[in-house]
Amino acid sequence: VSRAFTGWTVHNSSDDGFFFDITVHDTGEKSILGHTLPSERGIEDGLHVLSILANHPSAAQFISTKLAVRFVSDDPPQSLIDGMAQVWMDNAGEIRPVLRHLFLSPEFAASAGQKFRRPLDFFIGALRATGTDIHDYWRMESMLQELAHMPYGWYPPDGYPDTAEDWMTSSGLLARWNVAMELTHTAFSEQDSGMASQIYERVGQPATVGELVGVVGAQVFGIPLPADAAAPFIDYASEGAGAEMPVSGQVMANKLASLYGLMLASPLYQWR
Incomplete structure (x- = not known):
């Protein structure tokens, strides 16, 4: 993963923000979580890694848990988290359907006074x-x-x-x-x-x-x-x-x- 993100940096000026420096990027082939990143690419390597992570079941569980804890309770039902995670996976990490599932759930409707x-x-x-x-x-x-x-x-x-x-x-x-x-x-x-x-x-x-x-x-x-x-x-x-x-x-x-x-x-x- 660290090789995929070589070249990702920021300008010296705090106002300029992110930029990709191809001259220091590792262009060799990489293998990450069972996925092969072809050689001779640039910023696409890092973007590919982000896509892999966003579509991983662990990411779906992690983000769904964070959202359920934020909006429902400190110990939300696992069934709610699992449902949200499945919506995440079914929609390629699109957050709006996940939030819609959460906010229309009976757990959210009954959450007053729990946080x-x-x-x-x-x-x-x-x-x-x-x-x-x-x-x-x-x-x-x-x-x-x-x-x-x-x-x-x-x-x-x-x-x-x-x-x-x-x-x-x-x-x-x-x-x-x-x-x-x-x-x-x-x-x-x-x-x-x-x-x-x-x-x-x-x-x-x-x-x-x-x-x-x-x-x-x-x-x-x-x-x-x-x-x-x-x-x-x-x-x-x-x-x-x-x-x-x-x-x-x-x-x-x-x-x-x-x-x-x-x-x-x-x-x-x-x-x-």
């Missing part, structure tokens, strides 16, 4: 839930560094881990709680602070604490909160007075940012 959010998932969802405007990247980068999930920040070629055991740590959860509160309290920030959440604009004029919690919960979780899940948030926002307590200006000023932050930091939000 622990990776930090970047957590962060992007929090930005959307709070309607945060990004004025400068420095604060966003600082938060992603605190969450230990900067894009392209994982140097091994296997990518960031994608299972709960890798992210459900005391330091990781603490970072999420801190970022949730920092993000929601940027509603009070000026533009030069890097970002500003739009939580006050998003909630409108709820009449009661119960309505307020319902509005915020729908924005954070994307679904109406069950009564038992809403109860602790109602208790916090009303200071024990209950769901029928009227929403005053004081409640909005003193509780709204932390209410968003508590929901984003809650166990329920960490799963998707």
Whole structure:
């Protein structure tokens, strides 16, 4: 395989990217996984190897497993993986039919709540839930560094881990709680602070604490909160007075940012 890829390199300038240098390519005949690569070829050798690997059953299993773990659960059924791998083999490695098979499967339909959010998932969802405007990247980068999930920040070629055991740590959860509160309290920030959440604009004029919690919960979780899940948030926002307590200006000023932050930091939000 290494002989097939001789001559594959990059320009000295980082802007120019890949190029093939025929002068250093091994043009001899090669044998790879039972396939013969004829002599006197150039870049075709490397492309041939990629085709061989992409159409190998092990590649079909590997990629299907990665996709199922990403979209279904940390331990997806082998039957789902096998079905995806077969679709891969039947379609010469075309990814769209594999994804179609996955997304139309009953396993995917039942996957809600089975995946622990990776930090970047957590962060992007929090930005959307709070309607945060990004004025400068420095604060966003600082938060992603605190969450230990900067894009392209994982140097091994296997990518960031994608299972709960890798992210459900005391330091990781603490970072999420801190970022949730920092993000929601940027509603009070000026533009030069890097970002500003739009939580006050998003909630409108709820009449009661119960309505307020319902509005915020729908924005954070994307679904109406069950009564038992809403109860602790109602208790916090009303200071024990209950769901029928009227929403005053004081409640909005003193509780709204932390209410968003508590929901984003809650166990329920960490799963998707």
